[in-house]
Amino acid sequence: MEVKNKLYKNQGIHVITSIFTVEQGITKVLLIKRKNQPFLGSWVLTGGALYNNEDLESGALREIKEKTGIEGLELIASKAYGKLDRSPVMRMVAISYIALIDSNRVHILKETRNTSDAEWFPIDKIPPLGFDHEEILKDAIEELQKQIVKSNILKGLFPNGITMPELQKTYEAILNKKFDRRNFRKKLLSLNLIEDTNTTNKFEGNKPAKVYRFKEKVEDKNIFL
Amino acid sequence: MEVKNKLYKNQGIHVITSIFTVEQGITKVLLIKRKNQPFLGSWVLTGGALYNNEDLESGALREIKEKTGIEGLELIASKAYGKLDRSPVMRMVAISYIALIDSNRVHILKETRNTSDAEWFPIDKIPPLGFDHEEILKDAIEELQKQIVKSNILKGLFPNGITMPELQKTYEAILNKKFDRRNFRKKLLSLNLIEDTNTTNKFEGNKPAKVYRFKEKVEDKNIFL
DNA sequence: ACAAAAGTGTTTTCGATACACCCATGT
DNA sequence: ACATGGGTGTATCGAAAACACTTTTGT
Numbered sequence: 001m002e003v004k005n006k007l008y009k010n011q012g013i014h015v016i017t018s019i020f021t022v023e024q025g026i027t028k029v030l031l032i033k034r035k036n037q038p039f040l041g042s043w044v045l046t047g048g049a050l051y052n053n054e055d056l057e058s059g060a061l062r063e064i065k066e067k068t069g070i071e072g073l074e075l076i077a078s079k080a081y082g083k084l085d086r087s088p089v090m091r092m093v094a095i096s097y098i099a100l101i102d103s104n105r106v107h108i109l110k111e112t113r114n115t116s117d118a119e120w121f122p123i124d125k126i127p128p129l130g131f132d133h134e135e136i137l138k139d140a141i142e143e144l145q146k147q148i149v150k151s152n153i154l155k156g157l158f159p160n161g162i163t164m165p166e167l168q169k170t171y172e173a174i175l176n177k178k179f180d181r182r183n184f185r186k187k188l189l190s191l192n193l194i195e196d197t198n199t200t201n202k203f204e205g206n207k208p209a210k211v212y213r214f215k216e217k218v219e220d221k222n223i224f225l
Numbered sequence: 226m227e228v229k230n231k232l233y234k235n236q237g238i239h240v241i242t243s244i245f246t247v248e249q250g251i252t253k254v255l256l257i258k259r260k261n262q263p264f265l266g267s268w269v270l271t272g273g274a275l276y277n278n279e280d281l282e283s284g285a286l287r288e289i290k291e292k293t294g295i296e297g298l299e300l301i302a303s304k305a306y307g308k309l310d311r312s313p314v315m316r317m318v319a320i321s322y323i324a325l326i327d328s329n330r331v332h333i334l335k336e337t338r339n340t341s342d343a344e345w346f347p348i349d350k351i352p353p354l355g356f357d358h359e360e361i362l363k364d365a366i367e368e369l370q371k372q373i374v375k376s377n378i379l380k381g382l383f384p385n386g387i388t389m390p391e392l393q394k395t396y397e398a399i400l401n402k403k404f405d406r407r408n409f410r411k412k413l414l415s416l417n418l419i420e421d422t423n424t425t426n427k428f429e430g431n432k433p434a435k436v437y438r439f440k441e442k443v444e445d446k447n448i449f450l
Numbered sequence: 451a452c453a454a455a456a457g458t459g460t461t462t463t464c465g466a467t468a469c470a471c472c473c474a475t476g477t
Numbered sequence: 478a479c480a481t482g483g484g485t486g487t488a489t490c491g492a493a494a495a496c497a498c499t500t501t502t503g504t
Protein backbone atom coordinates (compact mmCIF):
# COMPACT_ATOMS: atom_id res chain seq x y z
CA MET A 1 0.00 0.00 0.00
CA GLU A 2 1.44 3.31 -1.11
CA VAL A 3 0.73 6.50 0.75
CA LYS A 4 0.17 9.49 -1.51
CA ASN A 5 -1.04 12.08 0.99
CA LYS A 6 1.63 14.74 1.31
CA LEU A 7 0.70 15.31 4.92
CA TYR A 8 2.18 11.96 5.82
CA LYS A 9 4.96 11.64 3.27
CA ASN A 10 8.61 11.33 4.08
CA GLN A 11 8.44 10.89 7.77
CA GLY A 12 11.13 8.92 9.53
CA ILE A 13 12.16 7.73 12.95
CA HIS A 14 15.46 8.25 14.70
CA VAL A 15 16.55 5.79 17.36
CA ILE A 16 19.08 7.44 19.62
CA THR A 17 20.96 6.00 22.58
CA SER A 18 22.82 7.83 25.32
CA ILE A 19 25.55 5.34 26.20
CA PHE A 20 27.01 6.03 29.62
CA THR A 21 30.00 4.77 31.54
CA VAL A 22 31.56 5.61 34.89
CA GLU A 23 35.35 5.87 35.16
CA GLN A 24 37.05 6.78 38.44
CA GLY A 25 34.03 8.53 39.80
CA ILE A 26 33.29 10.43 36.59
CA THR A 27 30.10 9.80 34.65
CA LYS A 28 30.74 9.93 30.93
CA VAL A 29 28.72 9.62 27.76
CA LEU A 30 29.87 8.29 24.41
CA LEU A 31 29.70 10.83 21.58
CA ILE A 32 30.51 10.32 17.92
CA LYS A 33 31.59 12.84 15.31
CA ARG A 34 29.56 12.99 12.12
CA LYS A 35 31.22 12.45 8.78
CA ASN A 36 28.24 13.48 6.67
CA GLN A 37 25.76 16.31 6.26
CA PRO A 38 23.81 17.53 8.07
CA PHE A 39 25.92 18.50 11.06
CA LEU A 40 29.13 17.30 9.43
CA GLY A 41 31.87 17.51 12.03
CA SER A 42 29.45 17.86 14.95
CA TRP A 43 29.45 15.62 17.99
CA VAL A 44 26.21 13.72 18.46
CA LEU A 45 24.74 10.86 20.46
CA THR A 46 24.85 7.40 18.92
CA GLY A 47 21.90 6.74 16.69
CA GLY A 48 20.34 7.07 13.28
CA ALA A 49 17.33 6.32 11.16
CA LEU A 50 15.20 3.28 11.86
CA TYR A 51 14.82 0.76 9.04
CA ASN A 52 11.48 -0.69 8.02
CA ASN A 53 12.51 -4.23 8.82
CA GLU A 54 13.49 -3.79 12.44
CA ASP A 55 11.73 -2.79 15.61
CA LEU A 56 12.81 0.17 17.72
CA GLU A 57 15.31 -1.55 19.98
CA SER A 58 16.81 -3.59 17.16
CA GLY A 59 17.32 -0.41 15.19
CA ALA A 60 18.95 1.32 18.12
CA LEU A 61 21.28 -1.66 18.63
CA ARG A 62 22.18 -1.81 14.95
CA GLU A 63 23.05 1.89 14.91
CA ILE A 64 25.19 1.43 18.01
CA LYS A 65 27.05 -1.45 16.42
CA GLU A 66 27.56 0.35 13.11
CA LYS A 67 28.79 3.59 14.63
CA THR A 68 30.72 2.45 17.70
CA GLY A 69 31.31 -1.29 17.36
CA ILE A 70 29.55 -2.00 20.66
CA GLU A 71 27.23 -5.00 20.71
CA GLY A 72 24.76 -6.52 23.09
CA LEU A 73 23.78 -3.48 25.14
CA GLU A 74 20.64 -3.54 27.22
CA LEU A 75 18.51 -0.53 26.45
CA ILE A 76 16.05 1.34 28.59
CA ALA A 77 13.44 3.52 26.92
CA SER A 78 13.54 7.21 27.64
CA LYS A 79 11.43 9.71 25.69
CA ALA A 80 10.15 10.80 22.28
CA TYR A 81 11.12 14.00 20.48
CA GLY A 82 9.08 15.46 17.65
CA LYS A 83 9.83 19.13 17.05
CA LEU A 84 9.23 20.06 13.42
CA ASP A 85 12.74 21.31 12.79
CA ARG A 86 14.72 18.77 14.76
CA SER A 87 16.22 17.45 11.55
CA PRO A 88 16.96 19.77 8.63
CA VAL A 89 16.68 16.92 6.13
CA MET A 90 13.17 15.65 6.61
CA ARG A 91 10.55 15.15 9.25
CA MET A 92 12.11 12.89 11.86
CA VAL A 93 10.71 11.82 15.20
CA ALA A 94 13.27 10.54 17.67
CA ILE A 95 12.91 7.77 20.22
CA SER A 96 15.55 7.94 22.92
CA TYR A 97 17.19 5.15 24.91
CA ILE A 98 19.81 4.92 27.61
CA ALA A 99 22.43 2.24 28.28
CA LEU A 100 25.44 1.67 30.50
CA ILE A 101 28.65 -0.16 29.80
CA ASP A 102 32.13 -0.49 31.25
CA SER A 103 34.32 1.54 28.91
CA ASN A 104 37.32 -0.67 29.71
CA ARG A 105 35.59 -3.76 28.42
CA VAL A 106 34.81 -2.50 24.93
CA HIS A 107 36.82 -1.37 22.00
CA ILE A 108 35.27 1.75 20.52
CA LEU A 109 35.64 2.23 16.76
CA LYS A 110 37.24 5.60 16.21
CA GLU A 111 36.14 5.76 12.61
CA THR A 112 33.35 4.10 10.65
CA ARG A 113 31.52 4.68 7.40
CA ASN A 114 29.55 7.48 8.98
CA THR A 115 31.72 8.69 11.83
CA SER A 116 35.13 10.30 12.00
CA ASP A 117 35.70 10.07 15.75
CA ALA A 118 34.27 8.67 18.98
CA GLU A 119 35.03 9.66 22.54
CA TRP A 120 33.82 9.46 26.12
CA PHE A 121 32.90 12.90 27.49
CA PRO A 122 32.31 13.71 31.17
CA ILE A 123 28.68 14.77 31.42
CA ASP A 124 29.62 18.16 32.78
CA LYS A 125 31.94 18.82 29.83
CA ILE A 126 29.76 18.19 26.82
CA PRO A 127 30.66 20.03 23.59
CA PRO A 128 27.90 21.56 21.44
CA LEU A 129 25.86 18.72 19.92
CA GLY A 130 24.10 18.42 16.58
CA PHE A 131 20.34 18.08 16.10
CA ASP A 132 18.48 18.33 19.41
CA HIS A 133 20.88 15.95 21.11
CA GLU A 134 21.70 18.32 23.93
CA GLU A 135 18.09 18.22 25.04
CA ILE A 136 17.93 14.46 24.59
CA LEU A 137 21.12 13.95 26.60
CA LYS A 138 19.89 16.20 29.41
CA ASP A 139 16.71 14.14 29.72
CA ALA A 140 18.70 10.92 29.45
CA ILE A 141 20.90 11.89 32.40
CA GLU A 142 17.79 12.53 34.49
CA GLU A 143 16.35 9.22 33.43
CA LEU A 144 19.61 7.47 34.27
CA GLN A 145 19.49 8.92 37.78
CA LYS A 146 15.96 7.60 38.22
CA GLN A 147 16.75 4.18 36.78
CA ILE A 148 19.75 3.29 38.92
CA VAL A 149 17.61 3.22 42.05
CA LYS A 150 14.82 1.12 40.63
CA SER A 151 16.24 -1.11 37.90
CA ASN A 152 19.27 -3.29 37.31
CA ILE A 153 20.52 -0.99 34.57
CA LEU A 154 23.95 -0.88 36.24
CA LYS A 155 24.38 -4.57 35.49
CA GLY A 156 25.82 -3.50 32.13
CA LEU A 157 28.65 -1.74 33.93
CA PHE A 158 29.50 -4.67 36.20
CA PRO A 159 28.89 -7.94 34.39
CA ASN A 160 31.39 -9.71 36.66
CA GLY A 161 30.13 -8.49 39.99
CA ILE A 162 30.74 -5.45 42.10
CA THR A 163 31.80 -4.61 45.64
CA MET A 164 29.94 -2.21 47.89
CA PRO A 165 32.65 0.46 47.92
CA GLU A 166 32.84 0.47 44.12
CA LEU A 167 29.08 0.52 43.88
CA GLN A 168 28.91 3.46 46.24
CA LYS A 169 31.43 5.40 44.15
CA THR A 170 29.33 4.72 41.08
CA TYR A 171 26.11 5.90 42.69
CA GLU A 172 27.84 8.96 44.03
CA ALA A 173 29.19 9.76 40.58
CA ILE A 174 25.86 9.41 38.83
CA LEU A 175 23.74 11.09 41.48
CA ASN A 176 26.43 13.63 42.27
CA LYS A 177 26.01 13.14 45.98
CA LYS A 178 27.92 11.58 48.89
CA PHE A 179 26.56 8.83 51.13
CA ASP A 180 27.33 7.26 54.48
CA ARG A 181 28.98 3.87 53.98
CA ARG A 182 26.81 1.96 56.43
CA ASN A 183 23.51 3.51 55.38
CA PHE A 184 24.34 3.10 51.72
CA ARG A 185 24.85 -0.61 52.18
CA LYS A 186 21.59 -1.03 54.05
CA LYS A 187 19.67 1.04 51.54
CA LEU A 188 21.03 -0.74 48.53
CA LEU A 189 20.38 -4.18 49.96
CA SER A 190 16.82 -3.12 50.79
CA LEU A 191 16.28 -2.11 47.15
CA ASN A 192 16.62 -5.76 46.16
CA LEU A 193 18.65 -4.97 43.08
CA ILE A 194 21.75 -6.97 44.00
CA GLU A 195 22.55 -10.31 45.58
CA ASP A 196 25.54 -11.75 47.43
CA THR A 197 27.85 -14.07 45.48
CA ASN A 198 29.72 -15.44 48.54
CA THR A 199 33.03 -14.49 47.02
CA THR A 200 35.43 -11.72 47.88
CA ASN A 201 37.76 -9.53 45.95
CA LYS A 202 41.03 -8.06 47.06
CA PHE A 203 42.49 -4.88 45.68
CA GLU A 204 45.68 -3.65 47.26
CA GLY A 205 46.86 -4.33 50.75
CA ASN A 206 43.42 -4.07 52.27
CA LYS A 207 40.60 -6.10 53.63
CA PRO A 208 38.89 -8.07 50.86
CA ALA A 209 35.42 -6.86 49.89
CA LYS A 210 32.36 -9.00 49.34
CA VAL A 211 31.32 -9.32 45.73
CA TYR A 212 27.70 -8.74 44.80
CA ARG A 213 26.00 -9.01 41.45
CA PHE A 214 22.94 -7.36 39.94
CA LYS A 215 19.93 -9.59 39.70
CA GLU A 216 18.69 -10.64 36.28
CA LYS A 217 15.11 -9.65 37.01
CA VAL A 218 13.94 -6.82 39.23
CA GLU A 219 10.30 -6.22 40.11
CA ASP A 220 9.38 -2.56 40.30
CA LYS A 221 7.41 -1.82 43.41
CA ASN A 222 4.80 0.90 43.55
CA ILE A 223 5.89 3.17 46.34
CA PHE A 224 2.93 5.40 47.11
CA LEU A 225 0.28 5.58 49.79
CA MET B 226 15.12 16.42 -0.23
CA GLU B 227 13.56 13.17 -1.33
CA VAL B 228 14.39 9.89 0.31
CA LYS B 229 14.70 7.02 -2.12
CA ASN B 230 16.11 4.29 0.09
CA LYS B 231 13.45 1.62 0.54
CA LEU B 232 14.70 0.88 4.02
CA TYR B 233 13.29 4.17 5.19
CA LYS B 234 10.32 4.59 2.90
CA ASN B 235 6.75 4.90 4.02
CA GLN B 236 7.25 5.16 7.71
CA GLY B 237 4.72 7.03 9.77
CA ILE B 238 3.97 8.07 13.31
CA HIS B 239 0.83 7.47 15.33
CA VAL B 240 -0.01 9.82 18.16
CA ILE B 241 -2.35 8.06 20.56
CA THR B 242 -3.94 9.39 23.73
CA SER B 243 -5.59 7.46 26.52
CA ILE B 244 -8.21 9.93 27.75
CA PHE B 245 -9.37 9.09 31.24
CA THR B 246 -12.17 10.29 33.47
CA VAL B 247 -13.47 9.32 36.89
CA GLU B 248 -17.21 9.06 37.45
CA GLN B 249 -18.66 8.03 40.82
CA GLY B 250 -15.57 6.20 41.83
CA ILE B 251 -15.10 4.43 38.50
CA THR B 252 -12.07 5.13 36.33
CA LYS B 253 -13.03 5.16 32.67
CA VAL B 254 -11.26 5.60 29.36
CA LEU B 255 -12.69 7.08 26.19
CA LEU B 256 -12.79 4.67 23.26
CA ILE B 257 -13.90 5.34 19.70
CA LYS B 258 -15.21 2.95 17.10
CA ARG B 259 -13.47 2.92 13.73
CA LYS B 260 -15.40 3.60 10.56
CA ASN B 261 -12.61 2.66 8.16
CA GLN B 262 -10.21 -0.15 7.42
CA PRO B 263 -8.10 -1.45 9.00
CA PHE B 264 -9.93 -2.55 12.12
CA LEU B 265 -13.28 -1.27 10.82
CA GLY B 266 -15.80 -1.57 13.63
CA SER B 267 -13.14 -2.06 16.32
CA TRP B 268 -12.87 0.03 19.45
CA VAL B 269 -9.59 1.91 19.73
CA LEU B 270 -7.94 4.65 21.72
CA THR B 271 -8.15 8.19 20.36
CA GLY B 272 -5.37 8.92 17.89
CA GLY B 273 -4.13 8.74 14.36
CA ALA B 274 -1.30 9.57 12.04
CA LEU B 275 0.90 12.59 12.67
CA TYR B 276 1.05 15.24 9.95
CA ASN B 277 4.28 16.72 8.69
CA ASN B 278 3.31 20.22 9.74
CA GLU B 279 2.66 19.61 13.42
CA ASP B 280 4.69 18.48 16.38
CA LEU B 281 3.79 15.42 18.42
CA GLU B 282 1.51 17.05 20.97
CA SER B 283 -0.22 19.22 18.38
CA GLY B 284 -0.91 16.13 16.33
CA ALA B 285 -2.30 14.28 19.30
CA LEU B 286 -4.56 17.23 20.14
CA ARG B 287 -5.77 17.55 16.56
CA GLU B 288 -6.65 13.87 16.44
CA ILE B 289 -8.52 14.20 19.72
CA LYS B 290 -10.50 17.15 18.44
CA GLU B 291 -11.30 15.49 15.10
CA LYS B 292 -12.42 12.20 16.57
CA THR B 293 -14.05 13.22 19.85
CA GLY B 294 -14.64 16.97 19.74
CA ILE B 295 -12.60 17.53 22.90
CA GLU B 296 -10.26 20.52 22.88
CA GLY B 297 -7.57 21.92 25.11
CA LEU B 298 -6.44 18.77 26.92
CA GLU B 299 -3.13 18.73 28.72
CA LEU B 300 -1.11 15.73 27.65
CA ILE B 301 1.50 13.75 29.50
CA ALA B 302 3.93 11.65 27.50
CA SER B 303 3.87 7.93 28.08
CA LYS B 304 5.80 5.51 25.85
CA ALA B 305 6.76 4.59 22.30
CA TYR B 306 5.64 1.46 20.45
CA GLY B 307 7.40 0.15 17.40
CA LYS B 308 6.61 -3.50 16.68
CA LEU B 309 6.91 -4.24 13.00
CA ASP B 310 3.36 -5.49 12.60
CA ARG B 311 1.55 -3.03 14.84
CA SER B 312 -0.20 -1.56 11.84
CA PRO B 313 -1.21 -3.76 8.88
CA VAL B 314 -1.13 -0.79 6.49
CA MET B 315 2.42 0.46 6.74
CA ARG B 316 5.28 0.83 9.15
CA MET B 317 3.93 2.97 11.99
CA VAL B 318 5.61 3.89 15.25
CA ALA B 319 3.26 5.06 17.98
CA ILE B 320 3.86 7.71 20.61
CA SER B 321 1.45 7.42 23.51
CA TYR B 322 0.02 10.13 25.76
CA ILE B 323 -2.36 10.25 28.68
CA ALA B 324 -4.88 12.92 29.69
CA LEU B 325 -7.68 13.39 32.19
CA ILE B 326 -10.94 15.29 31.83
CA ASP B 327 -14.26 15.58 33.60
CA SER B 328 -16.65 13.66 31.36
CA ASN B 329 -19.55 15.86 32.52
CA ARG B 330 -17.90 19.00 31.21
CA VAL B 331 -17.45 17.89 27.63
CA HIS B 332 -19.71 16.87 24.83
CA ILE B 333 -18.33 13.82 23.07
CA LEU B 334 -19.02 13.50 19.36
CA LYS B 335 -20.70 10.17 18.79
CA GLU B 336 -19.91 10.17 15.11
CA THR B 337 -17.28 11.89 12.97
CA ARG B 338 -15.75 11.42 9.56
CA ASN B 339 -13.66 8.55 10.86
CA THR B 340 -15.59 7.24 13.83
CA SER B 341 -19.00 5.65 14.21
CA ASP B 342 -19.24 5.73 18.00
CA ALA B 343 -17.53 6.97 21.14
CA GLU B 344 -18.00 5.84 24.70
CA TRP B 345 -16.48 5.88 28.20
CA PHE B 346 -15.48 2.36 29.30
CA PRO B 347 -14.61 1.39 32.88
CA ILE B 348 -10.99 0.31 32.78
CA ASP B 349 -11.84 -3.15 34.07
CA LYS B 350 -14.41 -3.66 31.30
CA ILE B 351 -12.47 -2.91 28.15
CA PRO B 352 -13.63 -4.58 24.93
CA PRO B 353 -11.08 -6.03 22.49
CA LEU B 354 -9.15 -3.15 20.93
CA GLY B 355 -7.68 -2.69 17.47
CA PHE B 356 -3.98 -2.36 16.67
CA ASP B 357 -1.84 -2.78 19.80
CA HIS B 358 -4.06 -0.47 21.81
CA GLU B 359 -4.67 -2.97 24.58
CA GLU B 360 -0.97 -2.94 25.38
CA ILE B 361 -0.83 0.85 25.09
CA LEU B 362 -3.82 1.28 27.39
CA LYS B 363 -2.39 -1.10 29.96
CA ASP B 364 0.83 0.92 30.11
CA ALA B 365 -1.16 4.16 30.16
CA ILE B 366 -3.11 3.06 33.23
CA GLU B 367 0.14 2.31 35.03
CA GLU B 368 1.54 5.67 33.99
CA LEU B 369 -1.63 7.39 35.19
CA GLN B 370 -1.24 5.77 38.59
CA LYS B 371 2.32 7.03 38.80
CA GLN B 372 1.48 10.52 37.60
CA ILE B 373 -1.34 11.34 40.02
CA VAL B 374 1.06 11.21 42.95
CA LYS B 375 3.77 13.34 41.40
CA SER B 376 2.18 15.72 38.91
CA ASN B 377 -0.85 17.97 38.67
CA ILE B 378 -2.36 15.81 35.95
CA LEU B 379 -5.65 15.69 37.89
CA LYS B 380 -6.07 19.41 37.32
CA GLY B 381 -7.80 18.52 34.06
CA LEU B 382 -10.49 16.72 36.01
CA PHE B 383 -11.09 19.55 38.46
CA PRO B 384 -10.57 22.90 36.77
CA ASN B 385 -12.81 24.61 39.32
CA GLY B 386 -11.29 23.23 42.47
CA ILE B 387 -11.81 20.11 44.47
CA THR B 388 -12.61 19.10 48.03
CA MET B 389 -10.64 16.56 50.02
CA PRO B 390 -13.41 13.95 50.13
CA GLU B 391 -13.89 14.14 46.36
CA LEU B 392 -10.16 14.01 45.82
CA GLN B 393 -9.88 10.97 48.03
CA LYS B 394 -12.59 9.17 46.07
CA THR B 395 -10.71 9.96 42.88
CA TYR B 396 -7.40 8.65 44.16
CA GLU B 397 -9.09 5.55 45.52
CA ALA B 398 -10.72 4.94 42.14
CA ILE B 399 -7.52 5.33 40.15
CA LEU B 400 -5.22 3.50 42.54
CA ASN B 401 -7.89 0.94 43.41
CA LYS B 402 -7.18 1.25 47.11
CA LYS B 403 -8.84 2.68 50.24
CA PHE B 404 -7.29 5.32 52.48
CA ASP B 405 -7.82 6.74 55.93
CA ARG B 406 -9.43 10.19 55.70
CA ARG B 407 -7.03 11.97 58.06
CA ASN B 408 -3.87 10.40 56.71
CA PHE B 409 -4.93 10.96 53.15
CA ARG B 410 -5.31 14.68 53.80
CA LYS B 411 -1.92 14.93 55.43
CA LYS B 412 -0.22 12.93 52.70
CA LEU B 413 -1.76 14.88 49.89
CA LEU B 414 -0.89 18.23 51.42
CA SER B 415 2.68 17.03 51.91
CA LEU B 416 2.92 16.20 48.18
CA ASN B 417 2.62 19.92 47.39
CA LEU B 418 0.32 19.31 44.45
CA ILE B 419 -2.64 21.32 45.71
CA GLU B 420 -3.24 24.60 47.50
CA ASP B 421 -6.02 26.02 49.66
CA THR B 422 -8.44 28.47 48.02
CA ASN B 423 -9.99 29.71 51.28
CA THR B 424 -13.44 28.94 49.99
CA THR B 425 -15.86 26.18 50.91
CA ASN B 426 -18.38 24.17 49.03
CA LYS B 427 -21.59 22.68 50.33
CA PHE B 428 -23.21 19.62 48.88
CA GLU B 429 -26.23 18.31 50.67
CA GLY B 430 -27.16 18.77 54.27
CA ASN B 431 -23.62 18.49 55.54
CA LYS B 432 -20.69 20.47 56.75
CA PRO B 433 -19.17 22.51 53.93
CA ALA B 434 -15.85 21.23 52.66
CA LYS B 435 -12.76 23.31 51.98
CA VAL B 436 -12.00 23.79 48.32
CA TYR B 437 -8.47 23.17 47.07
CA ARG B 438 -7.05 23.58 43.62
CA PHE B 439 -4.18 21.93 41.79
CA LYS B 440 -1.13 24.12 41.41
CA GLU B 441 -0.18 25.31 37.95
CA LYS B 442 3.44 24.22 38.32
CA VAL B 443 4.71 21.28 40.29
CA GLU B 444 8.37 20.58 40.84
CA ASP B 445 9.23 16.89 40.78
CA LYS B 446 11.45 16.01 43.66
CA ASN B 447 14.00 13.24 43.40
CA ILE B 448 13.02 10.85 46.12
CA PHE B 449 16.06 8.67 46.63
CA LEU B 450 18.88 8.56 49.12
C1' DA C 451 52.36 -2.90 64.96
C1' DC C 452 50.66 -0.11 61.80
C1' DA C 453 48.23 1.78 57.81
C1' DA C 454 44.38 1.27 54.71
C1' DA C 455 40.11 0.04 53.50
C1' DA C 456 35.94 -3.12 54.55
C1' DG C 457 32.50 -4.83 57.60
C1' DT C 458 28.99 -4.27 61.25
C1' DG C 459 25.43 -2.37 65.12
C1' DT C 460 22.96 1.21 67.95
C1' DT C 461 20.65 5.49 68.80
C1' DT C 462 17.93 9.14 67.15
C1' DT C 463 14.80 11.26 64.22
C1' DC C 464 11.17 11.75 61.14
C1' DG C 465 7.55 10.28 58.38
C1' DA C 466 3.66 6.77 57.97
C1' DT C 467 0.03 4.49 60.08
C1' DA C 468 -3.73 3.72 63.25
C1' DC C 469 -7.16 5.60 65.65
C1' DA C 470 -11.41 8.93 68.14
C1' DC C 471 -13.49 13.11 68.88
C1' DC C 472 -15.48 17.64 67.60
C1' DC C 473 -17.83 20.76 64.13
C1' DA C 474 -21.05 22.72 60.60
C1' DT C 475 -25.15 22.07 58.05
C1' DG C 476 -30.15 20.82 56.94
C1' DT C 477 -34.21 18.68 58.58
C1' DA D 478 -31.88 17.26 68.66
C1' DC D 479 -30.28 14.42 65.40
C1' DA D 480 -28.31 12.55 61.29
C1' DT D 481 -24.75 13.23 57.85
C1' DG D 482 -20.50 14.07 56.38
C1' DG D 483 -16.12 17.19 57.07
C1' DG D 484 -12.33 18.74 59.92
C1' DT D 485 -8.57 18.00 63.29
C1' DG D 486 -4.89 15.86 66.84
C1' DT D 487 -2.18 12.16 69.11
C1' DA D 488 0.08 7.83 70.05
C1' DT D 489 2.57 4.17 67.91
C1' DC D 490 5.45 2.00 64.67
C1' DG D 491 8.92 1.51 61.21
C1' DA D 492 12.15 3.23 58.05
C1' DA D 493 15.98 6.58 57.32
C1' DA D 494 19.77 9.22 59.15
C1' DA D 495 23.54 9.93 62.21
C1' DC D 496 27.24 8.02 64.20
C1' DA D 497 32.04 4.76 66.04
C1' DC D 498 34.27 0.64 66.57
C1' DT D 499 36.11 -3.83 64.92
C1' DT D 500 38.22 -6.84 61.18
C1' DT D 501 41.23 -8.24 57.47
C1' DT D 502 45.14 -7.70 54.70
C1' DG D 503 50.02 -6.24 53.27
C1' DT D 504 54.11 -4.11 54.76
